[in-house]
Amino acid sequence: MKEFVEYPDRDLMMLDLADRLTGELAAALRGNDRATLCVPGGTTPGPIFDVLSEQALDWDRVSVVLNDERWVDEDSPRSNTALLRRKLLVSKASSATLIPLFxxxxxxxxxxxxxxxxxxxxxxxSVLLLGMGADMHTASLFPGADNLAAALASDAPLLMPMRAEGAGEPRITLTAPVLNGAMSKHVVITGAEKREALERARHLPVEQAPIRAVLAGATVHWTE
Incomplete structure (x- = not known):
């Protein structure tokens, strides 16, 4: 872990994190023709997306891809792709390019x-934002998942289908080498339960705590 940042409340964390991601994307665009932003689905990053979508970036030079996706149609309330379209790929960010995972x-x-x-x-x-579950999964790298070992391997393909008891429907996930190849890595977690899980993860085998696979060099952002 590169840094652990603790915030007094969620609003401040979301604003600060959105500002950091914006700055890192802007820096990536100054040095490259394009930049890639990789983000989680679920409810936690919603406020970050709200702020990001209003930032004055060259969004037409930004590609956006999910960490993982549930294998469901976009009209499903479980679709992370649909969430991105509603929360991030709007306003100024509407010109970004969405890379499909379904x-x-x-x-x-x-x-x-x-x-x-x-x-x-x-x-x-270019810029990676991850979440973590209380079971210490990140993306769709779930403990006990059918293809977890292959997705953690150094020679893993870019994407891996994944099925796990805690996952619900089948998933598709970016693999550990792709996530770890990010130029900048951030992990956002909230609540005492997840902070305790993160501490446990640091002393467990990666197969039991897949978040460990991506913690090296990552900045972790936490609040209650």
Whole structure:
């Protein structure tokens, strides 16, 4: 872990984190033709997306990709892609390019080659934001998942289909090497339970605490 930043409240954390991500994206765009922002789904990053979407960046030069996606159609309330379209890819950020992690009408396993081909030109990730569950999963790297070992391996492919008891529906996830290849890494967590889980994770094998696979060099942001 590079840094642990503790905030007095969630509003301040979300504003500060959005400001950091904006600054890092701007820096990436100054030195490169394009930048790639990789973000989690779920409810926690929503306020960050609200702020980010209003920032004056060259969003037409930014590619956005999820850490992972549930293998559901966009009309499902469980779709992270639909969440991104509502919360991040609006206002000034509406000109960003969304890199898909779902292919309608196909099984996840059958779509890996096509989705990986679409993702590859946008790597490495410039700025990465991750979350963490109380079970110490991040992205869709779940303890006990069927393809966890392969997704953690140094020679893992870009994307991996994933099924796990705690995941609900099938998932697709960026693998550990792709996440760790990011130029800048941030992890955002809230609440005492997740802070305790993060502390436990540092003393457990990575297979039991997959968050460990991405903590090296990451800045962790926490508040109650």
């Amino acid at each position: 292919k309608a009408g196909m099984a996840a396993e059958d779509a890996m080659a096509e989705l990986s081909e679409g993702l590859a030109p946008h790597l490495p990730i």
